[in-house]
Amino acid sequence: xxxxxSEIAKLIEELGRLPGIGSKSAQRxxxxxxxMKEEDVRRLxxxxxxxxxxxxxxxxxYTLTDQELCPICANERRNHKVIMVVENPRDLAxxxxxxKYEGVYHVLHGAISPMLGIGPNDIKLxxxxxxxxxxxxxLILATNSSLEGETTAMYISKLVKPTGIRxxxxxxxxxxxxxxxxxxxxTLLRALEGRVEL
Amino acid sequence: xxxxxSEIAKLIEELGRLPGIGSKSAQRxxxxxxxMKEEDVRRLxxxxxxxxxxxxxxxxxYTLTDQELCPICANERRNHKVIMVVENPRDLAxxxxxxKYEGVYHVLHGAISPMLGIGPNDIKLxxxxxxxxxxxxxLILATNSSLEGETTAMYISKLVKPTGIRxxxxxxxxxxxxxxxxxxxxTLLRALEGRVEL
Numbered sequence: 001x002x003x004x005x006s007e008i009a010k011l012i013e014e015l016g017r018l019p020g021i022g023s024k025s026a027q028r029x030x031x032x033x034x035x036m037k038e039e040d041v042r043r044l045x046x047x048x049x050x051x052x053x054x055x056x057x058x059x060x061x062y063t064l065t066d067q068e069l070c071p072i073c074a075n076e077r078r079n080h081k082v083i084m085v086v087e088n089p090r091d092l093a094x095x096x097x098x099x100k101y102e103g104v105y106h107v108l109h110g111a112i113s114p115m116l117g118i119g120p121n122d123i124k125l126x127x128x129x130x131x132x133x134x135x136x137x138x139l140i141l142a143t144n145s146s147l148e149g150e151t152t153a154m155y156i157s158k159l160v161k162p163t164g165i166r167x168x169x170x171x172x173x174x175x176x177x178x179x180x181x182x183x184x185x186x187t188l189l190r191a192l193e194g195r196v197e198l
Numbered sequence: 199x200x201x202x203x204s205e206i207a208k209l210i211e212e213l214g215r216l217p218g219i220g221s222k223s224a225q226r227x228x229x230x231x232x233x234m235k236e237e238d239v240r241r242l243x244x245x246x247x248x249x250x251x252x253x254x255x256x257x258x259x260y261t262l263t264d265q266e267l268c269p270i271c272a273n274e275r276r277n278h279k280v281i282m283v284v285e286n287p288r289d290l291a292x293x294x295x296x297x298k299y300e301g302v303y304h305v306l307h308g309a310i311s312p313m314l315g316i317g318p319n320d321i322k323l324x325x326x327x328x329x330x331x332x333x334x335x336x337l338i339l340a341t342n343s344s345l346e347g348e349t350t351a352m353y354i355s356k357l358v359k360p361t362g363i364r365x366x367x368x369x370x371x372x373x374x375x376x377x378x379x380x381x382x383x384x385t386l387l388r389a390l391e392g393r394v395e396l
């Protein structure tokens with residue numbers, strides 16, 4: 001039996017295809033959209049289409065941007081000799097929010113995952129190697145500390161070693177303010193292995 | 199410092215205005231939308247605008263629909279003499295999914311809340327009273343078992359009593375499969391008060 005009339009059912013279905021939106025959230029969002037002012041719905045709808053049409057890869061670091069170069073690569077005050085490798089633009093944004101990193105980035109758009117059939121050619125690795133032919137002093141690996149992230153970091157590290165460029169990896173350990181008893185054993189072991197002299 | 203270029207920032211901002219979408223989800227959704235096929239973004243976008251334009255209240259029960267009458271009110275096999283009062287279309291959908299209810303509904307679009315300044319005139323109560331002038335046998339109150347829902351049920355009950363129409367309220371109690379130790383005391387007390395003879 002059809003609970004919702006077709007226009008509503010269609011909207012719920014479309015919204016339910018988005019990641020992280022289950023059927024309950026899709027319903028709630030659909031009713032919210034129907035109750036929004038028409039001009040607001042139009043603006044949201046147009047913003048989506050415009051972003052889709054105008055956003056492309058930065059030709060330098062492959063993050064998403066609506067210019068040829070993203071604001072970071074276009075910024076001359078950044079240190080273009082230090083490149084931090086991240087899996088996706090959200091990870092870039094997370095580091096950018098610290099406000100402390102002065103180098104530039106390279107966005108892989110994924111991580112190597114034999115399980116999911118994602119190989120080195122499926123992420124922006126050739127593009128990274130191409131950039132490393134320039135004047136680069138340090139490559140910071142900041143892929144996630146998941147199996148895929150670690151595999152990718154290892155792979156890049158082996159690939160880049162022969163170039164003599166300094167390669168570092170961000171530290172794993174206990175999050176600041178984290179309560180030890182709630183932290184998983186793998187992280188605790190990492191924190192122990194990575195202990196520093198005081 | 200601008201982390202995202204303007205088209206992306208705008209999309210994240212628009213998505214972040216939706217209910218239940220925090221800034222992390224808005225980012226994840228934005229990147230997903232940018233990575234979708236253009237035709238899929240267009241379809242999602244148009245579905246939103248069309249739903250907003252075409253969806254209106256059912257002239258009988260006030261649920262949202264794209265017809266003059268919703269599929270339930272238009273269904274002659276339903277018992278139009280039994281009306282279940284719910285707060286919103288999602289609650290209607292929840293009961294409809296049981297597949298067992300044969301009556302029709304009345305959607306209030308809210309509940310009386312002195313705290314939020316929502317009074318009897320702000321929900322579809324006049325419309326309910328108008329319907330009750332017809333040939334109605336039973337009014338089932340299925341507002342939420344929150345303070346607002348209970349207040350609304352109480353208010354409707356007092357208002358309808360003089361008409362002589364049978365008024366019932368859905369049972370409160372322990373959810374099926376619920377483990378007693380995890381259930382709040384108010385619910386446990388309700389379950390005790392509402393105990394039935396075996």
